[in-house]
Amino acid sequence: MVVRVQATAFDYGAESAAFAAGARGAGAVVTFAGLVRDNGGALTGMEIEHYPGMTERALAGIEAEATARWSLDAALIIHRHGPMAPGEMIMMVATAARHRAEAFAAAEFLMDYLKSRAPFWKKEFTADGTDWVAARDADEDALRRW
Amino acid sequence: MTLTVLYFAWLRERIGLPRETVETGAATVADLVAELSAREARYALAFSDLKAVRVALDQDLSDFDAPLAGVREVAFFPPMTGG
Numbered sequence: 001m002v003v004r005v006q007a008t009a010f011d012y013g014a015e016s017a018a019f020a021a022g023a024r025g026a027g028a029v030v031t032f033a034g035l036v037r038d039n040g041g042a043l044t045g046m047e048i049e050h051y052p053g054m055t056e057r058a059l060a061g062i063e064a065e066a067t068a069r070w071s072l073d074a075a076l077i078i079h080r081h082g083p084m085a086p087g088e089m090i091m092m093v094a095t096a097a098r099h100r101a102e103a104f105a106a107a108e109f110l111m112d113y114l115k116s117r118a119p120f121w122k123k124e125f126t127a128d129g130t131d132w133v134a135a136r137d138a139d140e141d142a143l144r145r146w
Numbered sequence: 147m148t149l150t151v152l153y154f155a156w157l158r159e160r161i162g163l164p165r166e167t168v169e170t171g172a173a174t175v176a177d178l179v180a181e182l183s184a185r186e187a188r189y190a191l192a193f194s195d196l197k198a199v200r201v202a203l204d205q206d207l208s209d210f211d212a213p214l215a216g217v218r219e220v221a222f223f224p225p226m227t228g229g
Binding site for chain 2: 034048049051053054057058079090091111114115116117118119120121122123132133134135140
């Protein structure tokens with residue numbers, strides 16, 4: 001069970017391969033990556049602020065809950081902070097379980113929870129200026145299904 | 147008591163600093179918010195709509211009626227937008 005919070009880019013392919021290779025006993029691996037949207041070319045960049053200390057703690061808590069609920073063999077969360085360009089990867093999650101249903105459900109759970117319970121804040125840069133991304137009601141609603 | 151108070155995202159920008167040390171007798175988070183808001187307009191503006199503000203006590207999400215006894219670090223920030 002691994003949580004990494006970092007400013008540097010990561011190699012999604014290499015991370016996914018290493019995760020699957022280390023998930024002995026699992027029959028299913030699900031990986032997901034979140035990218036910076038370019039909003040039809042309007043977005044020039046993004047900056048992600050976070051709360052050092054609480055971020056790692058919140059992510060580890062969310063990961064521990066997913067691991068217990070779906071008996072995961074392994075779980076990984078990588079989340080970046082700092083400046084990013086459109087198309088860059090912001091974060092990834094990976095889950096490994098005996099069967100795919102557990103791996104898919106746990107990955108969705110991790111995503112739903114880290115969107116609104118891990119202390120990250122996105123700021124978008126466009127030609128018109130900068131804007132903090134507002135939290136969406138749909139993201140909060142998504143937590144209720146768990 | 148002495149608290150470290152942290153601000154993130156637009157709260158940090160509106161208040162104009164990322165962290166400060168606050169000497170306070172506030173019993174709850176709401177009391178602390180009232181005390182800070184009474185200081186200066188920039189605080190009052192940042193805390194004008196508490197529905198748009200979240201609070202963490204010693205790095206755990208909490209709420210505005212939570213007591214501050216024993217707490218060392220209070221953080222104010224907007225709803226989180228990770229992922």
